[in-house]
Amino acid sequence: MTRDRVNQLQDDEAAITLENVSMNFGTFTALRPTDLKVKSGEFLTLLGPSGSGKSTLLNLIAGSLAPTTGRILLGGRDITFAPPRERGIGMVFQNYALMPHMSVFENVAYPLRIRREPKDVIGKKVHDALARVGLEGFDERKPKQMSGGQQQRVGIARCIVYSPSIIMMDEPLGALDKNLREQMQDEIKRLHTDLGTTFIYVTHDQEEALNMSDRICLMNVGGISQLGTPDELYFEPRNRFVAEFIGESNLISGRITGRDRFLANIGGEYAVPSREIAVGQECRLMIRPERLMMSSPENEPAAGRNSLRGRIIDTSFIGGMTRIQVEMADGMVVTSKAISEHGRAGVQAGTEVLLEWDPVNSVVLTD
Numbered sequence: 001m002t003r004d005r006v007n008q009l010q011d012d013e014a015a016i017t018l019e020n021v022s023m024n025f026g027t028f029t030a031l032r033p034t035d036l037k038v039k040s041g042e043f044l045t046l047l048g049p050s051g052s053g054k055s056t057l058l059n060l061i062a063g064s065l066a067p068t069t070g071r072i073l074l075g076g077r078d079i080t081f082a083p084p085r086e087r088g089i090g091m092v093f094q095n096y097a098l099m100p101h102m103s104v105f106e107n108v109a110y111p112l113r114i115r116r117e118p119k120d121v122i123g124k125k126v127h128d129a130l131a132r133v134g135l136e137g138f139d140e141r142k143p144k145q146m147s148g149g150q151q152q153r154v155g156i157a158r159c160i161v162y163s164p165s166i167i168m169m170d171e172p173l174g175a176l177d178k179n180l181r182e183q184m185q186d187e188i189k190r191l192h193t194d195l196g197t198t199f200i201y202v203t204h205d206q207e208e209a210l211n212m213s214d215r216i217c218l219m220n221v222g223g224i225s226q227l228g229t230p231d232e233l234y235f236e237p238r239n240r241f242v243a244e245f246i247g248e249s250n251l252i253s254g255r256i257t258g259r260d261r262f263l264a265n266i267g268g269e270y271a272v273p274s275r276e277i278a279v280g281q282e283c284r285l286m287i288r289p290e291r292l293m294m295s296s297p298e299n300e301p302a303a304g305r306n307s308l309r310g311r312i313i314d315t316s317f318i319g320g321m322t323r324i325q326v327e328m329a330d331g332m333v334v335t336s337k338a339i340s341e342h343g344r345a346g347v348q349a350g351t352e353v354l355l356e357w358d359p360v361n362s363v364v365l366t367d
């Protein structure tokens, strides 16, 4: 997804607004006071490690939890204490939560029966929903006669059948194997595009979040670490947690010595993108492994580039890319990544190399 697309989603068209929302369980704070605007029509992912507060935030929006402080607005309507059924928010769960004794048709029809829709309308809507998830002809099956992926498609059909204004999915692909997960990621993305509905999606899998989202809300210990597009989080991480959670990163500790100068603690001064940071401020310099260009140690770095010299201590072939670990004379180890080439020479352990990078491809992190 592009930033252009996210910019098209207007801020003032918030589907959900959280103002100062927090959640305590007894003396334990699961969610610190949080502000969040989910834009109408966007695919927003709540990403974070286990225990970071993703499900708590989702349950507050769904109405299965009431916040300790703050307000939750759906469109302009205050729903902070409204019961879940009055919110019109659809949910898809990791464990599918299907009714085992009911057929696929009856499971998907259930939300419409509760809403007392006429029989012929129910028949049409259920078949439309099943067609959208590729389950035509499965009406009479029972959930246990289906694979995990098929059961989750039923879960999704049951959610979209009554056209909720917001669809929330809590680790919906968590129980599926990798290939099926990737296939269903694409299906869910397509569904989001077709429906145009606001999606709020929970996962702890960063690749899934990068692949699917318009924006990612990265959470850590009960708070939002950064909210932004996938490329903002990858290229402009706000702090060390974001830099390490999203993708791989090299972090060099040191301090700022001038407007665009950085001195590493273990020695070596580097050019960095200029930022308003006080001279002397301790910080870390972050460089993504694929930005460290490797070449022969006889080479001189190109003008304006930073460089390190070291020795390869390990390489791992990971398909399209090869990870190369390089140790400097002072013991610091950095990781470089290069496009794999069949039978490539010169990347075996023990080889001396020059690593260089353009300062614009590094980020100074102050916390």
Ligand SMILES: Nc1ncnc2c1ncn2[C@@H]1O[C@H](COP(=O)(O)OP(=O)(O)OP(=O)(O)O)[C@@H](O)[C@H]1O
Binding pocket: 025, 028, 029, 030, 048, 049, 050, 051, 052, 053, 054, 055, 056, 057, 204
């Ligand atoms: N009902 C509860 N009572 C007490 N503590 C709770 C309760 N629900 C959640 N917590 C705690 O709140 C914190 C956040 O939990 P939450 O389920 O929101 O995390 P999560 O990011 O969704 O994690 P996971 O990826 O493991 O599902 C955790 O430390 C959890 O133990």
